[in-house]
Amino acid sequence: MKLKKTLFVALGLAFAAGAAHAxxxxxxxxxxxxxxxxxxxxxxxxxxxxxxxxxxxxxxxxxxxxxxxxxxxxxxxxxxxxxxxxxxxxxxxxxxxxxxxxxxxxxxxxxxxxxxxxxxxxxxxxxxxxxxxxxxxNDSHMSTAIVSHMTSNNVKNVAFIGFADAYGEGWYEQFKSVAEARGIKIVANERFTRTDTSVTGQVLKMMAAKPDAMFIAGSGTPAALPQKTLKERGWSGKVYQTHGVANNDFLRVCGADCEGTLLPAGPVLVADQLPDDNPVKASAMTYIxxxxxxxxxxxxxxxxxxxxxxxxxxxxxxxxxxxxxxxxxxxxxxxxxxxxxxxxxxxxxxxxxxxxxxxxxxxxxxxxxxxxxxxxxxxxxx
Amino acid sequence: MDFQIALILGQDGITNGAIYALLALALVLVFAVTRVIFIPQGEFVAYGALTLAMIGNNVFPATAWLLLGAGVAVAALDGLGALRAGQARKLPRVLAVNVGYPLAVIALLRLLPLAELGLAVQILLAMLVVVPLGPMMYRIVYQPIAEATVLVLLIVSVASHVAMVGLGLLFFGAEGYRTPPLSDARFDLGSLSISGQTIWVVAASIVLIVALALFFGRTIYGKALRATAINRNGARLMGIPPALAGKLTFLLAALIGVLSGVLISPITTIYYDSGFLIGLKGFVAAIIGGLASYPLAAFGAVLVGLLESFSSFWASAYKEVLVFTLIIPVLVWRSLTSHHVEEEE
Missing domain, CATH: 3.40.50.2300 (Response regulator)
Structure with a gap:
């Protein structure tokens, strides 16, 4: 009995100590x-x-x-x-x-x-x-960045290809609302999946629409596939991607075929190139x-x-x-x-x-x- | 859509279809001989492609450790069995094959300057690592339950698939890889430009299919497998051990899987979990062949490839839906035309 009591007291003390050093x-x-x-x-x-x-x-x-x-x-x-x-x-x-x-x-x-x-x-x-x-x-931060780059570079018609999931669908809606308000026309709207082994069909259709620029809304290395296929089919114009591809694995997989690709991204991606007076530079460099x-x-x-x-x-x-x-x-x-x-x-x-x-x-x-x-x-x- | 676009799409569809055909053949083979619906078939595609990519990047492929682990497990199973049967003299051979071989492969991978080897040697190395996993997998997973029902074998297949995908993430990481093409050549046929890789894929598939046909028609092992597929008990009475038939089948399935991986990885980026969907499309083709007919399965595979490439042009958002919906009319047609035969136990 006595032992039990001691144990309880000890346990109680332990809990109290725990609370004090929360x-x-x-x-x-x-x-x-x-x-x-x-x-x-x-x-x-x-x-x-x-x-x-x-x-x-x-x-x-x-x-x-x-x-x-x-x-x-x-x-x-x-x-x-x-x-x-x-x-x-x-x-x-x-x-x-x-x-x-x-x-x-x-x-x-x-x-x-x-x-x-x-x-x-x-x-x-x-x-x-x-x-x-x-x-x-938000995706809207990123799509306004893309659209304003498009308008200042005289892009009027855009062909879109995105993931056949919430990512691609969300981007399409976002991009469409911003782009149409600024007078940019979406001339093709295609989908592909992360696991596709070929996007030739979609790419042919996009090129047949004769756009001024291509916009690929995919994340990570799967987004390299449409771009490689575009290159293979002889597309030499502008290609836009989303910030979903902003990792070094994308560069490795896409290689020379992605030269010149434009994308919006968080400043941390190019932190060392930011001007010194940018408030984000120091904190981004700390993380890197x-x-x-x-x-x-x-x-x-x-x-x-x-x-x-x-x-x-x-x-x-x-x-x-x-x-x-x-x-x-x-x-x-x-x-x-x-x-x-x-x-x-x-x-x-x-x-x-x-x-x-x-x-x-x-x-x-x-x-x-x-x-x-x-x-x-x-x-x-x- | 004009004629030229149709030609390009057709070429694309046939290239993918050739790879689905290989996988469909492997699935039909495994099912016919062992009654296993081999869901991990796709994992061998991914393992083969990614092991090759690792070797090409001068990284020691972690699949070699899996080979060693599986080898040790097989040696333990077979060694214990031999000891219980009082055949201790079999032990050295069991150890040499199951532990010695993986150690030799690991030593080879450690000693050779991986990145400097030619692509052909790299492919050979990748096959040396991944292909033996097939028969080892049969020994560890399927042989102890070889007499179980098709449903039990299917569920075990699902489990092995999940385990292999998990190990794939551990071995290769979450990001995908591409391997260099087997040929950079391009051929212009009128308005159509055909890449050397496409020719490789189609030619390799045809060669492999012919080789399989010869193997089954002309060699004693091939005939043994065919006999097992037709009547398991009858084959056993004729002195064909079912365990040998199973291991041989899985060796072929793994070989076909790895070759498909080597063929497809220059065309598309392969991830640790890419194999499943590729294997599933091979499965649709195998179903078209009723999991029994090789020519119908190959035909079905080309059909799947063409359907895939044309639907990606017309209705890209519904591509997968269209491909997998194909299975419904096929099943209806098959169940109406074929007579149901009770499975003999």
Whole structure:
């Protein structure tokens, strides 16, 4: 009996001690395997570089893999908020996963910072999306950059080919609305899939429409296939791609066939070429140096930088929230949400974040640049 | 659409169709001999292509470690079996074949200057690494349950497919690779320009199909496989061990898979999970052949290739839908025309 009592006391003490030295718990679900793995792996690697201590609090990261699957992502966030009782959730990599996680974040009143691009993750800011923020640029940021480059280069007719999924469809809608408002005509609209072994049919149809420029909306190395086929069929005009191809694997696979390709991208892609007075340059270089020190030169990608930016946000917001409450409590989570929403001019690797009650992304035109592939490298277009 | 576009699309369709034909033949072969619906067939395409890409990039291909691991597992299974049967003198041979061979391949890969070798030698090396995985896979996965029902074998196939895709991600990473073309030549036939790679693909497929026909018609092993496919128990009574037939079949299937990978990887970027869809299209072709007829399966493969390339011109968003919908009228037609025969147990 006595022994039992001692044990209880000891346990109680242990819990009390745990509460006194509360630590910040960050739950992460990332698509480190499955179709989105080429985005998820650099993101997971970036987590290892995130701050280990913020505002005097030790930070613990709990990383789960969702295999690019929405059901697993939702299961992961449920586990993170109910079992691990995390203070904030980061991720996931893809838009469908992040959209699925919104309900759980809102229900458990846990702030969530998504690493996926769809604007629907944070718009409109309603009762549920109050708790949700995201770091990647909206597609509309990127499509306005492309369209204004097209208008200033006298492109009137464009042939479009995109992924036959939410990515291609979303880009088509975005691009169409912006392009038509500026008087650009879309003369062909084709689709292909990530796993296609040939896009000759689509490319022939696009070339038959005699456009001034081709626009390929695909992400990662699969987007090289239409461009290689265009080259093979003798197309020598302008080709636009989206920021989804902004990684070095794309350059490797596409090789000389992608010379001259134009694309919008986050400034981190060409950070060393930015003018020194650009507010993003310093913060982007910090990330690149940290990542390359850990994973080797030339290993950095823009996708990992989205994860890094969520760490930057935490570093800005957590000290504010700590003034109001201790981690591990509902009050702290609410305070952290308020602090994230109140962020002003926080420079990350992809741009400068200024949030507001109706803007849970907070990026402006400083978050994108036009880039051209020249001699197998990314070159800033002035 | 004018005549020239139709010609280009036709050429494209036949190139892809030739590769689907190879895979369809392998699927029909494996099903006929072992009753396994071999879903991991596509993984051999991806493993072959990516192992070649690794060798070409002067990287040690991690598939060699899989070869060693599988070899050790087979040696353990066969060694234990031999010991239980009191045939300890078989042990050295079991060890030499299953552990010695992978070690020799690993040593070869470590010692040779991989990137400086000619493409032909690189392809040979890739085959030395990946092809033996076929019979090893049969020994580890299918041989212990060789008498199970088709459904059980199918489910085990799904499991092996998932395992191989996972290992593929571990070995090759998430990004895709292309390998250099076997030939850079271009031939102009009137308005049509044919690439050397296309000719390679079609010619290699035809050569392989003829070689398979000769193998089945003229050699004792080929005849043994045919006998097993026609009547498993009868073949056993004639002294054909089913385990040997199974291993031989899987060796051929893996060989065809790796060759398809080598042929297709200069045409398109191959990812660790690309094999599945390519294999699935071969499967549609095999279904057209009723999983039994080789010529019909080859014809079906060309049909799938042509349908794919023409539908990508007319309705690119629905391309896959059209290709896989093809299976429905084919199944209806087959079930109306063929008489159902009960599977003999």
């Amino acid at each position: 630590q910040l718990k960050v739950g992460i679900t990332v698509s480190a395997t499955g179709p989105a793995a080429s985005l998820g792996i650099p993101e997971r690697n970036t987590v290892e570089l995130m701050p280990k201590e913020i505002g005097g609090q030790k930070v613990t990261y709990i990383v789960l893999d969702d295999a690019s699957d929405t059901t697993s992502a939702v299961k992961n966030i449920r586990k993170l908020v109910s079992e691990d009782k995390v203070d904030v959730v980061l991720g996931s990599t893809t838009s469908p996963n992040s959209l699925g996680m919104i309900d759980v974040a809102a229900e458990s009143q846990t702030p969530m910072i998504a690493w996926a691009a769809s604007s629907r993750i944070v718009e409109p800011v309603d009762e549920k999306r109050r708790w949700v923020f995201k770091t990647p640029q 140096k940290a990542y390359e020190a850990a994973h080797g030169k030339g290993s950095v990608s823009t996708f990992g930088a989205h994860a890094w930016d969520s760490g930057v946000m935490l570093q800005a917001a957590v000290p504010e929230a700590l003034k109001k409450a201790q981690p591990g409590t509902a009050e702290f989570r609410a305070a952290l949400r308020d602090a994230l929403e109140g962020m002003k001019e926080v420079a990350g690797a992809h741009g400068v974040f200024t949030m507001g009650p109706n803007d849970h992304l907070g990026l402006d035109q400083r978050a994108r640049v036009m880039v051209q592939i020249q001699k197998g490298a990314w070159k800033l277009v002035q």
